[in-house]
Each structure stands twice: as C-alpha cells, then as structure tokens.
Amino acid sequence: MTNSSPTLVVEQLTKDYATPAGPLTILRGFDLQMSRGEALAITGPSGSGKSTLLYLLGALDAPTTGRIRLEGQSPFQLNEKQQAHFRNAKIGFVFQDHHLLPQCTVLENVLIPMLAGSGADAQAETRARQLLQRVGLADRLTHYPSQLSGGEHQRVAVCRALINQPVLLLADEPTGNLDPITAESVGSLLLDLNREQNTLLICVTHSQELASRFPRHCELKEGRLEEQQK
Structure with a gap:
C-alpha cells in the first residue's frame, strides 16, 4: 500500500568534494520520489x-545543492540537535557491518x-520482543553478539533499525558479508518487513540477484540514477 503523495522527494541532488585538483563531483543532479510501502534497490x-x-x-x-524532503521536512534546515532527533525518529539504518554492541544482549541492542x-x-520492550519474534530470534533475547551467527547479527540489526517505526529504512550492502543462503533469507526479511511495517525502503547493493x-x-x-526496466 502506497500513499497518493510522495513521502520522500529528492530534487536536483548534487554532491561535490574539495580536492587539491579541484571539486570532485560524486552526484550530478537527479530527482527521486517514493512513498511509504515502496522499495528501491x-x-x-x-x-x-x-x-x-x-x-x-x-x-x-549535506548535499552540495538540491533538496531532500521526508514527509515534507528538510533535515538540512534543522539545527544539529533537531537533525539528530529527526534521524532517530524517522530513519532506520542497516549497514553491511552490523555494529552491534558486544557488551549488550540482543534485546538491549x-x-x-x-x-x-x-x-x-x-x-x-514489547515492540522489540515482537520484532525479534518476527525474525525468528525469540529464543536469543539474552544472548550476546559473540553467540550469534552472521545472519542472526543482521536480523538483530534490522530489528534495531525498525524499533522506532521509521518512515525511511536505509540498507547499505546488508547482505555483503553473508553466504548466499543467508543473504537470500535476509533479503526476503527486508522486503517482507518493508511491506508489513509500511516503511519506505532503499537498499544499495552489489548483488544483482538481490x-x-x-x-x-x-x-x-x-x-x-537511471531507472532499470523490469
């Protein structure tokens, strides 16, 4: 289910970095619109x-030029404290390296x-338990990261990214460190939870299969960005 108006609006986005030889252009200006429930690789x-x-x-x-608006709000018009709150409330992150804290249990992470x-x-805590049950980790609540497999690490990371019920879920090579079977499972989980939680999912990946x-x-x-035809 998607909304009639876009949740994420990107307009003429560019990004340059200063180098001794002059500006290095990474992003050259493009537009993107997405709504809740959509998923983009x-x-x-x-x-x-x-x-x-x-x-x-x-x-x-921050972009060099252009605008990014999420639910009508630009995070780059906020001060540092407001921007941190915006990220925490509206955006969830899943990285290639799970970044779980080793001293904390699965539930605490x-x-x-x-x-x-x-x-x-x-x-x-109830929501965290429900998420962990949904990803098959109900019996791992008191375990520590050192007691988990790679796939279990990523499933915990996905739950952590969803705990605040974010509008936007960003995944950076979420299956990059996983074997093919586990990668397929984590990919399915991301897409299933995207639909169930009605988030907006954007995933960057080297995996054409994903x-x-x-x-x-x-x-x-x-x-x-060039849209690929299905």
Missing part, C-alpha cells in the same frame, strides 16, 4: 557514490535507538 560500480547517496538521504551528510528518544519503556527482487531498481551511473 540501487546498484552501481564501486566508487559510483551509492554510499554517499545513502548518507545524504539519511541526513548524515534492539532497544538502543530508544535511549536517544523517549526512552526504553515497557511498550518499547536487486532483481525489488519492485524498483535504479543504477547509479556517472553521478545520476
């Missing part, structure tokens, strides 16, 4: 700017984003 060669694009969409870096917001109350499973697929070439 972005592929492209190494160095094409895929991760840079995710950092911009996740408000971890999932609840970490809540600590920067309203706090991890009983309602938050990208082919997404309803939309764009390739980042020479700094611009």
